Structures are given as C-alpha cells and as structure tokens.
Amino acid sequence: MVAVAARTSRVTGRRFRSVTLGVLGLVGFALALEIGPRVGVVPIEFAPPTSQILVSMGDLLGEASFWTALLDTLRTWALGLGIAMVAGVVVGVLLGSLPIVRAATATTVEFLRPIPSVALIPLVIVLYGPTVKSTLVLVVYAAFWQVLIQVVHGVADVDPVARDTALAFRLGPWARVRYVVWPTALPYVITGFRLAASVALILTITGELVIGSPGIGKEIDTAQQSNAVRTVYALIVVTGILGVLANLLTRFVERRVLSWHPSTRGEEVVAA
Amino acid sequence: MKLLVRVLLLIGLPVVLLAAWWFGSAGSEDFYRPSLESIVDAFARTWTWDMFAQQVFPSLWRLLVGYLIAVLLGVALGVLIGTYQSVRALLEPVLEFLRAFPPPVLVPAAILLAGIGDRTKILVIVFGCVWPVLLNTIEGVRGRDEVLSDTCRSYGITGTLRLRHLVLRAASPQIMTGARQALPLAIILMVISEMMAANEGLGFTVLQFQRGFQIPEMWSGVLLLGVIGIVLSLLFRLAERSLLGWYHGQRAGQREW
Numbered sequence: 001m002v003a004v005a006a007r008t009s010r011v012t013g014r015r016f017r018s019v020t021l022g023v024l025g026l027v028g029f030a031l032a033l034e035i036g037p038r039v040g041v042v043p044i045e046f047a048p049p050t051s052q053i054l055v056s057m058g059d060l061l062g063e064a065s066f067w068t069a070l071l072d073t074l075r076t077w078a079l080g081l082g083i084a085m086v087a088g089v090v091v092g093v094l095l096g097s098l099p100i101v102r103a104a105t106a107t108t109v110e111f112l113r114p115i116p117s118v119a120l121i122p123l124v125i126v127l128y129g130p131t132v133k134s135t136l137v138l139v140v141y142a143a144f145w146q147v148l149i150q151v152v153h154g155v156a157d158v159d160p161v162a163r164d165t166a167l168a169f170r171l172g173p174w175a176r177v178r179y180v181v182w183p184t185a186l187p188y189v190i191t192g193f194r195l196a197a198s199v200a201l202i203l204t205i206t207g208e209l210v211i212g213s214p215g216i217g218k219e220i221d222t223a224q225q226s227n228a229v230r231t232v233y234a235l236i237v238v239t240g241i242l243g244v245l246a247n248l249l250t251r252f253v254e255r256r257v258l259s260w261h262p263s264t265r266g267e268e269v270v271a272a
Numbered sequence: 273m274k275l276l277v278r279v280l281l282l283i284g285l286p287v288v289l290l291a292a293w294w295f296g297s298a299g300s301e302d303f304y305r306p307s308l309e310s311i312v313d314a315f316a317r318t319w320t321w322d323m324f325a326q327q328v329f330p331s332l333w334r335l336l337v338g339y340l341i342a343v344l345l346g347v348a349l350g351v352l353i354g355t356y357q358s359v360r361a362l363l364e365p366v367l368e369f370l371r372a373f374p375p376p377v378l379v380p381a382a383i384l385l386a387g388i389g390d391r392t393k394i395l396v397i398v399f400g401c402v403w404p405v406l407l408n409t410i411e412g413v414r415g416r417d418e419v420l421s422d423t424c425r426s427y428g429i430t431g432t433l434r435l436r437h438l439v440l441r442a443a444s445p446q447i448m449t450g451a452r453q454a455l456p457l458a459i460i461l462m463v464i465s466e467m468m469a470a471n472e473g474l475g476f477t478v479l480q481f482q483r484g485f486q487i488p489e490m491w492s493g494v495l496l497l498g499v500i501g502i503v504l505s506l507l508f509r510l511a512e513r514s515l516l517g518w519y520h521g522q523r524a525g526q527r528e529w
Contacts, residue, residue, distance in 0.1 A: 017361070018361035018364075021358060021361035021362045022361055022362065022364055022365040023365070024362060025361075025362040025363050025364070025365055025366045026365050026366055026369075028362075029366045042385065043385075046384040046385050047381075047384070047385060100281075103281045104281050104284060104285050105285055106281075106282075107282050107283065107285065107286055108285045108286050108289065111286065111502055113505075114456070114501040114502045114504070114505035115497070115498035115501045115502065116456060116459045116460055116463060116497060116498075116500075116501045117460070118459075118460050118463045118464055118467075118475075118497075119463065119478075119494050119497035119498055119501070120494065121463075121467065121479070122478050122479055122481065122482035122490050122493070122494060123490070123491070123494055125482055126304050126482055126487065126490070127304055201374055202374040202375065202376065202460075204374075205374040205376060205377055206374065206376040206460070206464060209376055209377065209379070209380075209464075209468070210376075210464060210467050210468060217376075217377070220377060220380055221380070224380040224383070224384070229384060232380050232381065232384065233381065235377075236373070236377045236378070236380070236381055239373060239374055239377045240369060240370075240372050240373040241372075242372075243371075243372025243373055243374060244368065244369060244372040246372070247368070247372055
C-alpha cells in the first residue's frame with residue numbers, strides 16, 4: 001500500500017512538474033514574441049507583439065464577418081474531409097480485396113499520388129472560378145490519397161486464418177467485409193482520417209488564400225492587401241487554434257473508435 | 273506469358289487512361305479543356321532549356337535549400353529535445369501549437385517580414401517542413417533500444433561517437449518517415465509561395481499563364497508540376513533505400529522468423 005501510494009505520488013509529482021514546465025514554455029514563448037518586437041529584434045510595424053495580436057483577435061470575435069468566414073472554412077473542411085473519407089474507404093476496400101484490380105491500378109496510383117494538389121490550382125480557377133467547389137477539389141484530391149493508402153494497407157493486413165475461416169463458414173462477400181476486413185482495417189482507416197484531417201485543413205486554408213473562395217484564408221489575403229498587419233497576425237493565430245482543435249478532435253475520435261483495439265498503432269505512414 | 277501479364281498489369285491502365293484522354297479530347301472545341309495534343313505541343317514549345325534555367329531551376333533550388341535546412345534543423349532540435357526530458361516538457365505545448373498552423377498562412381506574414389525575395393520562400397518552406405522531421409526525430413530518439421543504450425554506457429561510449437552510432441542510427445527510420453512526410457509539404461509551399469509572393473518561378477509562371485488565358489500552356493505547367501512531384505518522390509525512395517537498407521533488411525529478417 002505504502003509503496004503504491006509513494007509511486008502514485010511520484011507519478012503525480014512528475015506529471016505536475018511537466019505541466020508546470022509546459023505552461024512555463026507557453027508563457028515564455030508569448031513573452032518572447034511580446035518583447036522581441038518591442039526591443040527591435042524584428043520591426044514592430046511588421047511583427048506586432050503578442051498583446052496587440054490578442055487585442056485584434058478580441059476585435060475579430062465581435063465581427064459578424066469573422067464568424068461567417070470561420071463557418072465557411074469549417075464547412076469546406078468538413079465536406080472535403082467527408083468526401084475524401086467515403087471515397088478513400090470505398091475505393092480502398094475494393095482495391096484491397098481484389099488483388100487483380102490492385103495490381104492493375106498500382107502504377108496509376110503511384111503516379112497520381114505524388115502530384116502536388118496545388119498544381120491543380122490554376123486548373124480549378126479556370127474551370128470553377130473562385131468558388132468553394134475549386135477549394136473542395138484541392139481538399140478532396142489531397143486528402144483522398146492519405147485515406148486510400150492506409151485503407152489498402154489495412155485490408156491487406158487481414159489475418160489469413162481469419163479470412164480462410166470466414167470462407168470455410170461461407171460468409172458472403174458483404175459479411176466478410178463487415179466482420180473480417182473492417183475490424184482489421186479500422187485502425188488504418190483512423191490513421192488515414194487523422195492524416196487526412198490535417199492535410200484537408202491545410203488545403204482548405206490554402207485554397208481560400210490563393211483562389212479566393214470564402215473563408216479565413218480569404219480574410220487573411222484581404223487583410224494583407226489592405227495592410228491591416230495586426231489583423232493578418234490575429235487571423236493566422238486563429239488558423240493555428242483551428243489546427244490544434246482539429247488535432248484534438250481526431251485524437252478524441254481515435255480513442256473513442258479504437259477503445260476496443262488491443263494495441264495502439266505506431267505513427268509510421270507506410271509508403272507503398 | 274507470366275511476364276506479359278505482369279507488364280500488361282503495370283502499364284495497361286495508364287496507357288488506357290492516356291489514350292482515353294488523347295482521343296476523348298481530340299479536336300476539343302472547349303476553350304478551357306484543350307486537346308491533349310495541343311497540351312503536349314504547348315509543353316514542347318513552352319518548357320525550353322531557357323525557361324528551365326530562368327523559372328524552374330531557381331524554384332527547385334529554393335525547394336532543395338529550404339528542405340535541407342528543415343531536415344537538419346529538425347534532426348538537431350529533435351535530438352536535443354528527445355534527449356532531455358525537461359526540455360521536452362518545457363517545449364511540448366509550444367511545439368504542438370506551432371505545428372498546428374497550416375504552413376501556407378505563413379506566406380503573408382513572411383512577406384510582411386522579409387519581402388518577396390528568396391529568403392521569404394525558403395523561410396516558409398523551412399517553417400512548414402521542420403515539424404514532421406522534428407516530431408518524428410523526438411520519437412525516434414526516445415524510442416531507442418534500452419540494451420544498446422546501456423551497452424554504450426558500460427563501454428564508456430559518449431559524445432559524437434554515441435550520437436552517431438547510437439542516437440542517430442536508432443532514430444534514422446523515424447527521421448526518414450518525417451523527411452518523407454515533409455517532402456510533399458515542401459513542394460506545396462514552393463508552389464504556393466511563388467503563387468503569392470513572386471515575380472518569377474514555376475508557381476508564378478503557371479499562374480501567369482492562367483491569368484493570360486494561355487490555357488494549353490497552363491495545362492502544360494500543371495503537367496510539369498505533376499512530373500516534378502513524381503520525380504522527387506522517386507528520388508526520395510532511392511535515397512531512402514540506400515540510407516536505410518540495413519533497417520529494411522533487419523525488418524525482413526525478423527519477419528521470416
């Protein structure tokens with residue numbers, strides 16, 4: 001009992017210490033960015049100190065246009081991610097379960113995947129103009145491959161004994177996907193989801209910034225054009241917060257969906 | 273026969289797709305969707321040696337410099353942070369926050385700070401690419417083999433020798449994973465920074481074609497960007513194979529057990 005209590009208190013102590021250090025780190029970081037511009041390490045007119053950025057963030061929160069832009073960004077992100085997830089999972093399960101299809105498409109996938117999605121920017125501008133559709137194409141293209149590759153690997157990972165057992169018990173194709181393939185592939189699907197979520201956010205903001213479809217990215221561009229330096233920084237910080245929230249969300253989903261899974265998978269993105 | 277099937281499987285679909293594009297678009301009247309023939313024609317006309325020297329090589333040079341700085345910086349900081357527990361506790365929340373930024377938003381800030389020269393673009397590439405390398409290096413350094421660590425300690429192996437043969441060696445598969453994740457980001461940032469803040473470079477040129485309604489030329493630029501993406505990922509894979517050959521061999525050996 002005593003030993004357990006001592007260990008618990010040691011663990012809590014270490015925990016407490018690392019939280020304190022983390023808070024210290026954040027405060028120090030904010031202070032460095034406050035003091036840096038004030039003492040002239042960087043020009044103050046182009047790099048406002050933390051306090052000023054926070055003040056203009058407060059101003060933003062009171063503007064209706066900011067909330068509209070934020071909602072636009074979130075909607076594009078969620079929609080693009082959703083389409084990419086569904087397409088990636090369906091195509092991935094098909095490719096993974098039919099070896100002949102997989103072999104026939106391997107080269108094509110290998111060639112299409114490394115094409116940078118931003119290469120499509122001029123194309124979507126002439127085809128769809130500065131609309132949400134243009135940005136969605138970029139988001140879906142970039143996020144789709146992340147999901148697809150993970151799902152294909154996940155489906156290939158099915159235990160041969162489980163597969164043969166399912167065949168011996170004459171499970172139909174649908175039941176095999178549901179009870180054998182899906183549980184095996186699920187951790188991979190979730191990894192794909194996590195990777196795709198962050199890529200989709202990057203491309204959403206990029207599309208808005210470069211193509212000019214409505215959202216936070218466009219607001220940044222507008223603010224920069226009108227030389228509203230503090231607003232530019234405030235909006236950039238908002239995108240950072242969005243990124244943190246997206247990471248927290250995907251981690252939460254991962255924990256919820258995979259609570260039954262015996263092992264937590266590594267981070268490695270497997271290259272085909 | 274078997275060889276024939278394999279070759280068919282490898283090149284069958286790409287050939288069919290290209291043929292479908294070629295014949296499907298032949299004689300296209302749509303201004304925005306020109307025929308593949310005219311795109312190929314425009315490609316040969318547009319991307320001459322001069323054009324490469326003026327617009328493409330400077331872009332690739334910035335890409336290379338930014339990427340290499342990011343990898344070196346990521347590994348150096350990663351070893352430092354991964355080795356000292358308190359440094360890690362101090363910096364972890366800050367790093368979590370910084371890496372969550374979608375890197376392209378830094379372009380406007382970098383323009384404000386450093387203008388639209390090479391420095392801005394390299395800065396943006398470095399800032400975007402450093403995180404995957406850094407985070408993976410930290411994990412790699414932390415996850416090194418305990419027995420090897422202890423062996424080093426009992427043999428009194430310290431300093432650079434330890435760094436080279438234990439720490440970096442153990443972390444290298446993870447470092448490579450990070451470097452692999454960073455490569456597409458570097459390409460994205462190269463193109464984006466040139467689209468937003470440049471008067472030369474590949475991204476700028478392609479966007480100029482679009483603004484000038486030189487549609488076949490624009491399509492050829494999109495194709496070129498795609499080809500660059502493919503070639504860089506192939507080069508990366510070759511580099512990885514030669515650098516990490518020992519690791520893949522070891523893994524394959526373990527799997528046979």
